[in-house]
Every structure is written in structure tokens, then in C-alpha cells.
Amino acid sequence: MEQNFSDPLSAAVAKRDSTVLETVRDALKYGRKALAFQPVIQAGAPQNVVFYEGFIRIIDPAGRHIPARDFIAQVENNELGRLIDCATLQLGLATLAEQPDVRLSVNMSAQSIGYPKWVRTLEEGLQRSPNLATNLILEMTENSVMAAPEVARYFMNDMQKLGLCFALDNFGAGQTSLVQLRDFYFDIIKMDGQFPKNLARSADNQALIQAVIGIAGSFEMFCVAQNVETASDADVLTKLGVDCLQGYHLGVPTLTPPWQQ
Numbered sequence: 001m002e003q004n005f006s007d008p009l010s011a012a013v014a015k016r017d018s019t020v021l022e023t024v025r026d027a028l029k030y031g032r033k034a035l036a037f038q039p040v041i042q043a044g045a046p047q048n049v050v051f052y053e054g055f056i057r058i059i060d061p062a063g064r065h066i067p068a069r070d071f072i073a074q075v076e077n078n079e080l081g082r083l084i085d086c087a088t089l090q091l092g093l094a095t096l097a098e099q100p101d102v103r104l105s106v107n108m109s110a111q112s113i114g115y116p117k118w119v120r121t122l123e124e125g126l127q128r129s130p131n132l133a134t135n136l137i138l139e140m141t142e143n144s145v146m147a148a149p150e151v152a153r154y155f156m157n158d159m160q161k162l163g164l165c166f167a168l169d170n171f172g173a174g175q176t177s178l179v180q181l182r183d184f185y186f187d188i189i190k191m192d193g194q195f196p197k198n199l200a201r202s203a204d205n206q207a208l209i210q211a212v213i214g215i216a217g218s219f220e221m222f223c224v225a226q227n228v229e230t231a232s233d234a235d236v237l238t239k240l241g242v243d244c245l246q247g248y249h250l251g252v253p254t255l256t257p258p259w260q261q
Contacts, residue, residue, distance in 0.1 A: 020074045023060055028083050032059035035091045036067070036253035040105075040224060040246045043238040050244050051103035051137060054095065055253050056088040065255065068107075076109060085112040086121050093125035096132045099259060105137035105167055110144040110152045126162065134163040137188065141169045145184070153184055160185070167224070172212060182219060189216045193227030196247070200232040206240065213241050 027033060035054035042048040057065040068084070075081040085108045092106035112118040126133055138159075145152045145168065156166050167188035168181075172195060191212045199205050209225070216223035225237045228247030237245060251258070 020071045021080060023066070024058055024071050024075055024080055024084070027058035027060065027066075028080075028087055033057065033087050033091065034059065034065065034255055035088070035095065035106075036065070036255050037104075037257055038246060038253040039251040039258060040244050041250045043225075043234075043242050043245050046250065049258075051105055052258070053105045053107075053139070053246065053253075054088070054092050056084060056091070056107070057255065067253075077111070081109060082112050082115040082118060085109060085115070086118050089118060089121050089125070092136065093121070093129075093132065095257070096135050097125075097129050099257070100131070100135070102259060103135045103137065105139050107139045107141075107169065110140050110148050113148070113151050113155045133159075137165045137167055139167040139169045139190070142171055142173060149184075156184060156186075160187075172208070181215070186219075186221055188222045188224060190224040190226055190246075196225045196227050196233050196237060197229070198233070199236050200230070206236065209237065209240055209242070216243075 034057045036057050037052045037054055039049045040051050040053060042050050056068050058071070059065055072081070072084070075084055088106045089108065092104055096102060096104055108118070140152065160166070165187040166184075167190055168184070168186040169190045170192045171189045172192040189212065191209065195205050195209050195212070197205070199209070213223050222243045224244040224246055225242045226246050228234050228237065228245045228249050230249055234245055234249055254261075
């Protein structure tokens with residue numbers, strides 16, 4: 001059925017979203033997907049990579065690698081979002097199976113916890129390589145966790161018994177209360193990327209980051225600062241006591257695994 005739009009902008013947005021969904025759907029169908037790896041570095045010791053984050057990339061028919069930020073908003077709340085999580089997990093598990101000395105985080109939505117294909121992908125990967133669990137970190141955004149807190153908590157409790165680690169991504173952007181945070185037992189907090197920006201010149205952001213570091217320490221979680229883009233911001237974050245740093249200043253996401261360079 002043809003849709004009617006009240007203005008040209010709405011029609012253009014709908015056409016764009018339709019094109020994005022088709023591109024993502026086709027890429028998954030034909031296996032055009034890859035991970036880009038970005039290092040997470042120990043603060044004050046830039047030579048020490050604590051783990052890598054694997055970012056999903058889909059590949060369009062022209063061979064262009066499209067980052068998740070260009071399509072995730074259109075797919076995260078429908079089945080394509082679940083299939084993206086499955087693809088990300090598959091690629092992450094394959095990487096860990098090939099590289100037993102690498103520690104890797106991959107992103108997922110809490111909405112995927114009950115998705116049969118995603119659960120099956122995780123279970124089969126762990127059955128093939130049981131030791132792999134200790135090198136896998138699952139990252140969930142604060143907002144997705146808070147949409148289904150009970151489901152997320154039970155899932156995390158079961159998986160942590162196997163050795164999996166969990167990171168709370170974009171902490172500070174949502175509505176997590178300290179009581180809820182206590183109940184989840186995340187291993188890692190990754191503070192929202194807005195906090196480290198221009199940190200050296202922002203006393204307010206420095207105060208916010210000190211508060212996040214204090215919260216992480218109280219709950220025995222590692223604290224990661226994302227979007228670290230300058231040496232001055234990296235220095236301030238290190239002095240404030242953050243555990244790890246991630247961002248373009250430390251290393252850009254690369255499709256060629258760093259351990260092969």
C-alpha cells in the first residue's frame with residue numbers, strides 16, 4: 001500500500017530508512033559483515049592493551065564498510081537489530097576462537113537476551129570453546145538494560161558463572177539508579193562519551209568524571225573513558241584515576257586486526 005506523507009521531509013526520511021533497512025538486510029543475508037577493532041588502553045600505560053572492542057560493519061554492494069552509527073537507530077528496536085547482534089556475536093566468537101590470547105568486547109542490546117538465534121549462537125560458541133568465555137565481554141547500553149532490568153540481571157548472573165564479563169556502556173546517559181547499578185554487578189563501566197570531550201577545559205566534566213570513578217570503585221568495577229581524542233584529555237583522565245582509556249587518540253577502529261599488523 002502506498003503511504004501518504006504530509007510533507008517532503010517526511011517522505012525523504014521514510015525513503016532513507018527504507019534504503020538503510022534493505023542494505024542491512026541484504027548484507028546480513030549474503031554475509032557481508034566484519035568487525036573493526038579498537039584498543040582499550042590501561043590509563044598511564046599506553047603500551048598495555050586491556051582488551052579490544054569489536055564494532056560491527058556491514059558491507060554494501062559497492063564494497064563500502066558502513067559503521068553501526070549509520071544504521072543502528074533504524075534497526076535497534078526491530079528484528080534486524082536482533083540479527084545485527086547475532087552477526088556481531090558470531091564474528092566476535094570466531095575471532096576469540098582463532099586468537100585465544102585476545103580479550104574482546106562486543107555490543108548487544110538487552111532485547112537480544114531472549115532472542116532464540118542469539119542465545120543459540122552464544123551457547124554453541126561456548127560449547128565449541130569453553131575457555132573462550134573468560135575472554136568475552138558483552139557490552140549493553142544503559143538504556144537497553146533499564147528497559148528490561150529483571151531479564152538482564154538473571155542473564156548476567158547465569159553468564160558470569162561461566163566467566164563472561166559485562167560492561168555497562170554509555171553510563172551517565174540514561175536513568176540508572178545507584179540501587180539498580182548495585183544489583184547488576186557489572187564488571188566494567190564505560191562512561192558516556194560526552195564526559196571526556198574537552199575535559200582539560202571543563203571543570204564540570206572533571207567533577208562528573210570523578211563521581212563516576214567513585215561509583216565504579218565503590219562497586220569494584222573498572223572504569224573506562226570513551227571518546228578520548230586528545231593527549232591533554234588523556235592526561236587529565238589518568239590523573240583523575242580512570243582505569244582505562246578508549247578513543248581516537250589511543251587508536252582508531254581498524255578492519256585489520258591489530259595483532260596481525
